[in-house]
Amino acid sequence: MIHPHIADALKSPDLVRLTDGLVLVRFESMKIYSALAAVRHLLDRGTVRAGQTLVDSSSGIYAYALALACHRHGMRCHIVASTTVDASTRAQLEILGATVEQVGPSQDLRLDQELRVRRVREILRRRPDCHWMRQYHDDVHYLGYGEVADRIAELCPARPLTVVGGVGSGASTGGIVERLRVADPAVRLVGVQPFGSVTFGSEAHRDPEAIIAGIGSSIVFDNVRHRLYDAVHWMDFAHAMSGAVALLREHAVFAGLSTGAGYLAAAHEARRHPGRLHLVIGADTGHRYVERVFARHAEALDPGALKPVEVPGPEEMTMPWSTMSWQRAPRPARGREHAA
Incomplete structure (x- = not known):
């Protein structure tokens, strides 16, 4: 197939078998599916028009995806970027035609996201x-993730499935699993969160090391459909880093920090449920994590020695790694009011 635009070529994932019970759904940049489908839908519905400026905040891969979608559909793009967006990503965004402004350095998830939301609202008032x-x-x-689910169903038809991935906005793991459950309601969904995220109730905890960009939030995300999740894992930076290094060392897969966290969580789930096929969502490559993660590979922990504390509820969680059975429950009652 000859693709009409590079975004169409980059969006499709590769499925890579890691073990008999573990498959990586490896994206170059996962949110290209989401951005392409969203922009096309908004254009078709008349919500936006060609040449209009689309604006959003991002910790990295959504910014790249939106810039590609705008390039593909003749739109302008403005990104309010997280402190975690690296120089390589920013340069690509600017060359693609996006205007980029980056919030000041922060190691605090809440401050980083609140600064970005505040700036987006200022832009909308002025423009x-x-x-x-x-x-x-x-x-x-x-919308875009139904196509991913159809590809998974086509390639993995014979075994009970569990999808494991970073929660983030909820659209990727949620969109894939909602589509898969149309044919098989027994498909399980395991979400991965950093400590400090309000989404599943870990806001009282702080990871002193770093933000795990893109998979947690200090503000309520309306797109997260909590009722879709069967289990949740909370993981600190050191464990996510160790998972990313192990994935490269053991399987030659160079992937981002959220994929490392998902790999550890999926390996644990596969040991507990050996009859199921566990699909790890690999949202992006490891390039933007070279200095913060892979250059520190000597510090990585032995993944074989790591296991979570199983807790009955978010109130009992403990660092550096906790997990609980969520059982498709609704949004937890506690947490800050959303600021977006």
């Missing part, structure tokens, strides 16, 4: 012609 994509709150971002 009402812009359209806020609201990747964290508009369910239009679920």
